Amino acid sequence: MTALxxxxxxxxxxxxxxxxxxxxxxxxxxxxLRAESLDADSRVTNRSKTGAPxxxxxxxxxxxxxxxxxxxDFIERAGRSGTRLKMLGAVHVPEDATLExxxxxxxxxxxxxxxxxxxxxxxxxxxxxxxxxxxALETEGRPAVVQLRRETFNVDAAQGVRSAFTSGKTxxxxxxAWLFGADALADRLIADLPxxxxxxxxxxxxxxxxxxxxxxxxxxxRQEEELVLREAANGRVVVRRAEMGANAxxxxxx
Numbered sequence: 001m002t003a004l005x006x007x008x009x010x011x012x013x014x015x016x017x018x019x020x021x022x023x024x025x026x027x028x029x030x031x032x033l034r035a036e037s038l039d040a041d042s043r044v045t046n047r048s049k050t051g052a053p054x055x056x057x058x059x060x061x062x063x064x065x066x067x068x069x070x071x072x073d074f075i076e077r078a079g080r081s082g083t084r085l086k087m088l089g090a091v092h093v094p095e096d097a098t099l100e101x102x103x104x105x106x107x108x109x110x111x112x113x114x115x116x117x118x119x120x121x122x123x124x125x126x127x128x129x130x131x132x133x134x135x136a137l138e139t140e141g142r143p144a145v146v147q148l149r150r151e152t153f154n155v156d157a158a159q160g161v162r163s164a165f166t167s168g169k170t171x172x173x174x175x176x177a178w179l180f181g182a183d184a185l186a187d188r189l190i191a192d193l194p195x196x197x198x199x200x201x202x203x204x205x206x207x208x209x210x211x212x213x214x215x216x217x218x219x220x221x222r223q224e225e226e227l228v229l230r231e232a233a234n235g236r237v238v239v240r241r242a243e244m245g246a247n248a249x250x251x252x253x254x
Contacts, residue, residue, distance in 0.1 A: 141174030221248035
């Protein structure tokens, strides 16, 4: 059984309601998912009315609703960008892969991505920003010496000097940066920075790593969907993972 079924494994309904940005195969998959969602909601309603055990019915219905909401958002964004989506190639599932093992790997990679995103800037990155900021403060704190050329300076020298500092911005830190120099201010701040944690990566490397791991998750999600369909074809009830990407679910680019 392929990742794009011609007939729903649970309802037997064929695809309807095509989406213009999707290729026909993906339109069909989306329609099947919508039909399965309606069927899942009906099972929950019927069991609630009859008092029958719910089992996994609410989880199945809830996951399908979330997945379809994600598909709607995905399709809307593709439509706004003028992108016409294309089908991806066939899914290869390793012989030893199981639905549980694939989901476990997705979860593990997701945790790594979250830790990379949450990682603070490296010490070198912070130092560079501090030096840039201190240089800007030094410029900002420079007094308006033109005030010293005014007639009032001859009348009250102290007030004339004071006016050179109060005619513009009055940020004390900016004046300190001008008085002692941007490098001195930056050096003092940098001296208190903690060292990087082991394995800390600069922003560019973090973003590259996140991109690589995200691509791996997309490949795993396609395997996951294929395994879900195999389970369903064998008559087993499967609760879909509601966080799956819409492009992997529908088997399209994007």
